[in-house]
Amino acid sequence: MISSTPIAAPPALFSADGLVGVIFLVMIGVTIIGGFIACNSERLVRAVAGLIVCFVGVAGLYYFLNSPFVAMMQVLIYVGAVAVTISFAIMLAAPEEQKKIGVSGPLVGPFGFGTAALIAGGFSVLAIRTEWPVIAKINDGSIKKIGIQLLTDYSMVFELISIVLLIAIIGALVIARVERKN
């Protein structure tokens, strides 16, 4: 699929590498367009639809990076579970509730643009300046290898993620209790 050596010259459009590049760009385009819809639509359900497009684009990127397992988990969890749960929440709220449009909060406007430009510039510099090492393949990327790695070398990360989820659940419960008292 992907050649393991860095490409010196840009490949021709209709060569194998060129088509791979086109697919990569399409995936990035889908992700960005989805994110744009999610941020800018007036109706919440449309924003969820944009979010789904964005998730699918990211899943395509994972598949492109030779990791079908992570790509499928992305679709299963983010599209199949998270997006469905978000739409469930929207439907339990008032159905025609429109998002408030307009300036709200002190960070909107020049400060927001400044921060975004700073972050984008920083990442761009980082991406260009860094010497990217080409690693052929760490392992075969099978589920078994991923599972063993998660429960041995990366068990700390694994446990920390579960703590994050626990905190999220407790936070949700706390918010729900406060609402109920009111």
Added chain:
Amino acid sequence: MSLTLLNVIFAVVVAIAFAAANAAYLVWAERRGAARIQRRPGPNINGPFGLLQPPLDGIKLMAKQLIIPGGADKVLFIAAPVLAMYPAIMSFVTIPFSDTIVAHNINVGILMIFAFASTGSMSLIFAGWSSRNKYSMMSAVRAVSQSVAYEIPMLITTITVVMIAGSMDLMEIVHQQSRSILHWNIFPLLGKSHNLLMPASFLIFFICTLAETNRAPFDLGEAESELVAGFHTEYGSMGFGLFFMGEYANIVIGACMTTILFLGGWSCPFGLFPGVWWFLLKLYLLIATFIWIRWTFPRTTIYGLLNLSWKILIPLSLVNLLLTAGLIKVF
């Protein structure tokens, strides 16, 4: 390169044709089956046994005007029926019909099918919401809670099968069951599953398949007597047709998965002539069971439906998972 490209195009065409043909003729089979159970003839005018009914219905639906209700969200209203059809077609990419008939076998096949199947409920949500109709809206809310509730026991039960097989590769799972009928995953003693709980797993999986495909007795999403027609109340012409085809294509996928995970896929019960014919035989027997169940049992209530999942199926499937893990350790 060009050969792989041809393979891809061929696989896509065959997958879409298979999904569409199955969807069209399962509608016919369902109407004939319903008629037989209700002691009336059913569609029998057009062609022998009414076999020309599906293409004529298709022509009629395509010739009708597509009406978008005022105040509906146009983009999502049109996108929803398409979303209903695509998970099934995506799933056909990795379903192995026999040793050789598979478009692209990937080693996380189970995961891929469940990932795309889980996105199917988005179409019901978008259809229900964008129609701007109270009945559709109610139906969408029901559909979401139903799909959230039944995905959990379904996935947990699938994990028991994956633990026994030690693989998410559908080909591999079928190969392990291929010796004889007693090596199928549904039967507990021979084969890889030394596990007395496998029939229970099969039952949970089958019930969840019925619920996930919105089949009666779990078709609360389109309950005609309460919600007119649920999420597709406002759809006419081919929008309605696509929802119908999507439903039947999803039934085919559900039956395919049951066949592969529990009933030995394309392997023969007696170890003779394994091949795609055995797969199709098991597939259509399961679909016939689906139709039979639909016209035999009355619809449950939404509370009954959710209670069945959260209070019975999820605890049962969790216990099943723990016991299976224990049994794998012991044997």
